[in-house]
Amino acid sequence: MESMRGFFILGLAVCTFLLYQAWQKDYGPQPAQQQATIEQNGVSVSSGNTAANSDQLITVETDLVSYRIDPVGGDMVYAELKNYNVELDEDAKKVVLFDYRNRMYQAKSALLGQGAPDNQLPRANYQTDSKSFVLTDGMEQIEVPLTWVNDSGVSFTKTFTFTRGQYLVNMEYRINNQSTNDRTYNFVAELARDQKPTGLEEKSSFGMKPFMGVAYSPEEKKYEKVDFEDLEEEPIKTSRQGGWVGFLQHYFISAWIPPQTEQVTITSSIKANKDTTIRFVQPSISVLAGEEKVILADLYVGPKDLEQLEAAAPGLDKSLDLSWVWWIGLPLYKLMQFFFSFLGNWGLAIILVTIVIKTLLYPLSAAQYRSMANMRKLQPKMQRLKERYGDDKQRMQQEMMKMYKEEGANPFGGCLPMLLQFPIFIALYYVLFEAIELRHAPFFGWIQDLSVADPYFVLPILMGGSMLLMQRLQPKSPTMDQMQQKIMSYLPIVFAVFMLFFPAGLVLYWLCNNLISVAQQQYITKKVENAPDKPKKALKKK
Template sequence: MRNENKNLIVAIALSMAILIGWQYFFAAPEAERHRVATQQQAAQVNPNAPNAPATPSQAGGPSASVPGTVPNAPAASAIEARDVALARSPRVAIDTPSVLGSINLRGGRIDDVALRTYHETVDPKSANIILFSPTGTQNPYYAEFGWVGAQPDALPGPNTIWTADKPSLTQNSPVTLSYDNNQGLIFRRVISLDDKFMFTVKDSVQNRGGAPVTLHPYGLVSRHGTPTTLGYYVLHEGMIGVLGEQGLQEFTYSKLDKEGALSAPNTVGRVWDNAVGGFLGITDKYWAAAVVPDQGQPYQGSFTARQDPTGKVYQANVLGAQQVLQPGATTEMTQRLFAGAKEVATVDQYADTYKIKNFDLLIDWGWFYFITKPLFKVLDFFYRLVGNFGVAILIVTVILKIFFFPLASKSYASMAKMKAVQPEMASIRERFKDDKVKQQQALMELYKKEKINPVAGCWPVVIQIPVFFALYKVLFVTIEMRHAPFFGWIKDLAAPDPTSIFNLFGLLPYNPGSVPVIGHFLMLGAWPIMMGITMWLQMKMNPEPPDPVQKQVFAWMPVIFTFMLGSFPAGLVIYWAWNNLLSVTQQGFIMRRNGVKIELWDNVRGMFGKKSPAKG
């Protein structure tokens, strides 16, 4: 008995270590990263916001995909409020159903993009999500297109003032920028934007001079400063691209910093030559900016990171093939820029419409793409029918239960048979309690006689593991789940349940999460508790393990999972609770059909009852 107690203590200690480790290494750091990211986002709008992280002034301008091909813009004198930085240059307004912002006529950059339909919080009156910001702000982030060549002084650069043919860019009204270098070259740039997030940039050059000119078209996305990321293994944030036959390329900011040096000063990165098709860009959890080159022309793609005196600058670069422009001739290049929310239907539509190679991989579906994306498609189908992603999760769970019913039926039937022969199993253990080999042999003969598979009961759990992780991925990475409400207090299925039993679900006037050290353990919402209760009921439907230590570990498991899933997305917890409840119903039906008495109440009483004294 002393050894059993010792094993029980060890098992419980290990379980608690897992729980504490999860909270310490995942839940608490994620909350802190989210807090810092929110402060940085607020600082972009208002650099004087409380607790805004201090950042040195940023130098404007990109580095080149090939060293020396793209000149740098002058440095901003200091960190400025966003509206002040925007007012420093003449601009063309952007006003479409999905995007608000402006194009900088100094340099022709797209450096001011806010998402009209997305907000910082579930409150529709909260600030819009800001994607791009100009140089001079807290964290400049922009896209740039143009031409590079052997005579950079003859080409438009970051300081060039372009002329626009109209004051605003709308969905149905493209804007044309023009620039005459007074050396025989006329540059035009036609920029259009659809009702979502795809810019089309058509650059042309007319050579009115007397000598041929050699040019390369380019496009890039540049981000100044190292962004605060969530840091989850299941989520990629950083540089992303599909470069022709090279396939998907993903670099975190830290990984790119460790790449080999390029010939440009203080610049490291990775370069791919002669790629055809695909895209290059920078991705966050829900938002992305990516250059889409001509899908039929070869290009050089690269990810670069350079160390400026004011901080790191990360870039995704596309450099087109050389073009020799003869006197009197005109050349043009069409590229595209995705800058917005990674909506699944929108991204898929762009992939089909513009034939962009593997553009759907802009969304991080993960290694189990073949499960994750179809699962989202099914959820989205039912969402469109019922108008609630939470209800869609419940419907899909029922469908999965029906689909796997034959396998689950065999598993539960085997468990029911095992429950029915428990008296015989107890008798065998008593007869051979001093001979473990004979005891095991007798048990195996009993299993064979009664056609019982002792591990069959594991299959229902094994089945739901890949579904669980696929749903976790869907809830975590798809923007459709962001701020998606369920019912009652669940306003965001992608966020944890905001209630807590430790303040009586809001009746007591304090926030348990603010308690030092243990605050994360105290944020135990109503849905995680319901999940724990349903898990406990399901385990009580099963035959109790004969080993006392195993019995106690299984008894504690619902408690451990309740605390662990308290910090998971509410949609995942709702799925797990609903799945448990369906499993209890299904298992009860199968047990009755096999003539096995459901002794749920006896099992519950047995958990709290005292053990009979050991015979000695």
Template sequence: MDIKRTILWAIFFVSAVMLFDNWQRDHGRPSMFFPNPTHTQTATGPASGTPGLDAAATTSAPAPVAGTAPAQSQPQAQLIHFSTDVYDGEIDTRGGTLEKLVLTKNANAGGAPFNVTLFDHTANHTYLARTGLIGGDFPNHNDVFTPVPGPLALSPDQKTLTVSLESPVKGGVKLVKTYTFTRDSYVIGVDTKIENVGNVKVKPSLYMEIVRDSQAVETPRFSHTFLGPAVYTNEHHFQKITFSDIDKNKLDIPSSANSGWIAMIQHYFATAWIPQQDAAREIYVEKIDPTLYRIGVRQPLATIDPGQSTNVSARLFAGPEEERALEGVAPGLELVKDYGYVTIIAKPLFWLLEKIHGFVGNWGWAIVLLTVLIKAVFFPLSAASYKSMARMKEITPRMQALRERFKSDPQKMNAALMELYKTEKVNPFGGCLPIVIQIPVFISLYWVLLSSVEMRGAPWILWIHDLSQADPFYILPVLMAVSMFLQTRLNPTPPDPVQAKMMMFMPIAFSVMFFFFPAGLVLYYVVNNVLSITQQYYITRVMGAKKKAA
């Protein structure tokens, strides 16, 4: 029995099954291998009195609090348009909510702008960041605020832009919400001033939440990237929450903390509320509509005497998952760029890729050079593997003869093969072990290239204008198929005709998937295959020359 070929077939089978599983998850179907775990702890929802949503929430403005009628004296809600160097957005005066937020800054030097809409509120898509007060009949995201006069565009000579809105007085409380946008920053300061203009003491709580539907965006075909809420605390660290877990009320997150943040993650981009550190808060996650989910924090405030006020400062991140920038915003926020189980390997690889990019100034060439560097590091292992394959190829005719001779007696055939391996000093595992050792690195680099927003809009050469999109002319996938075919020809021919045909079919099967992969990923595999072919051909020639000389 050819153990090496069996292992290779097992690896191929597992890879095919995992790709199919990713396709299943990408189309909203349950995973075959990663069922939702059953947890014992259920996160607490928002406290009684938290304003909710009803079916009307999917229209152009948030719905009123369930069970209450809007005040007749409330003015008509309107949208306030604002713009900065990185944002173009709208604030709804109903609740002073960020209704729309479009990222307008260039993704890369010389590249196209992001032009990605994060917050939005249409008939087909809802994604909002909002705040309000609970604990009484206080202003919340359903009340119509009044804009404070002031500029709504960041001028070239300004570093910051502030937009303020005042709520109507409710329960003796007036709320003033101020957004502060900073030049070249995706962090928005959100200052909330709570004024007690009544005659009695009040003790409200401030909630900050992100509301979103489960509509996927910008996910490459045949690839699965996480979409959903996430929580980070100093005690429990980073935790992702799937929409299906929320549907089944299977949550295992801290219900309270005094640190961290809550977020909503999608491919390449994220939004996160970052309250003040060392401020006690309750965390809640829930489904509020057949298609809407929310994650938020409820921050209790100190008692406010009549005529007094209190200020609560928080930050709202809304932007690309640029790892280095995220590290400087809040502890652990860089984890929204999720590498999964290979984080320990992927983070150093991305660091190295960044350093190479800083030297060459092009992400495509950085991928090429990083692949060359990885191949150089693994050269001794690869050389051992190719030498073993070359020896196996030499004795393949003798192996076929033994199989033919003892085909009716598998036990004798295996014994004869083992004796042949021993006589020729060939290790059947010699070609597999080096490959197995390299697999975690190659998988990690796959996730680095798939998760890095730096690839979005990044050109390489000629026809490749965006490494995050599929090759428009399918040149790289065709080169990928050709390189796989050449590799197959260099490997020992399987003695079984069916296996031989399957090995010839593999390049076609894989190339079909690579037609839809981002160009950056395909470029990595093409370069890796070309280097492998060169190395294998060289080693085979050297061994052949040595054998001829001997």
């Protein structure tokens, strides 16, 4: 029963952690709103949104995303992810990130300076050979060039390059100065969006609220996220070499990425209507008369795909936020991906991960189960001690500790494995909450989405039953009164109720963990019980 106390402490710690996640909120005075203006070296341009004309938009179809580009300014104003449904069984309705219709969420890129396309409103209206581009079968890339020439003979060509199988879009800004004067320009890349909910926040993952806000890479580290409320209190203003800026929401991200050798200034702002902007500004670039210069930047818009994020920019993979247990969560995540690569089922991958974890912890678990088995063998002796010293608790504790020492039993042998399971459980919780692969991932039968709760509560009930079975195998403690024993008897029911709200994948892990624990405990217990008793050491004569 000492082990059950440890299990109770573990469960209490987990529940406390999750309740903290659920109810934690920040409070503070709301400052005056910031005007969304980009300023660099005395040059400024309003970042206010101009309504896109649907008939004039340039459409781009790749194997993964449907894009729309506004020729006025050359901004990315629409991105629909073809492989991700809003709801599980609604193939007709896909996840949309950038949008210009019922909300404002866009990726803007601007060039500022004398005669530049974005130096004044209305912004330049770029020309292109076609209004529709399609990445057809057999094509690995497709280029979408947008061109504008000013009155002085300086041409500006903004080219987006889309690659098969990639959510990363390459952008090239080519400046050809055929005027008679030297020119100086500043390149600005920004993401602008309202603060409306995405509509994709799953409500059934108990204890955690999906993050929505800005993210960037400050100079001193690769990843920092800031929610909208904190951003109002303290806008971002920093400089660094390379890095990235982006918007985060549950499972998805958009990010502008400068060349990692460029020194950039990163700032944020919020308008009175709550529209929020995160941007980077590159240093001035001089283009001599008759000269041509190229500015590069990348745009990522898509799911938090770990492999693609790692390849896109240093630290961008940290947007798959596994919190303080990332050092456990990341290996678990990659191990799950490995098992899925040949199993094709995320539920089976979770089961195999559980087996690996239990195998690695077996030496510690075996010591725990041996201690528990020895405690079971001592039950008759402990009962006699209780009958003899029941009214003298101090003397009884002394006699019990003496007996434990003589028999080689450890009543606290189960504590360490329990403590080790806590960060593993929390890490797996974050993985199941953050991993895009688990979203709408089926297991079998009625479980069609491992990232949300079991709709019929079968797994939580089975998990409670497995806890009850584990409880029956625990040795009873003679020092535990009837009230404590009654509380412990209700523990499986309490945990089963909590598990009703947890993601099915997490309950599956805990159920498998319990079943493997029962099998291991039964094996060790029979081995100990069938072993011959050790001869007692003779007392030394004085």
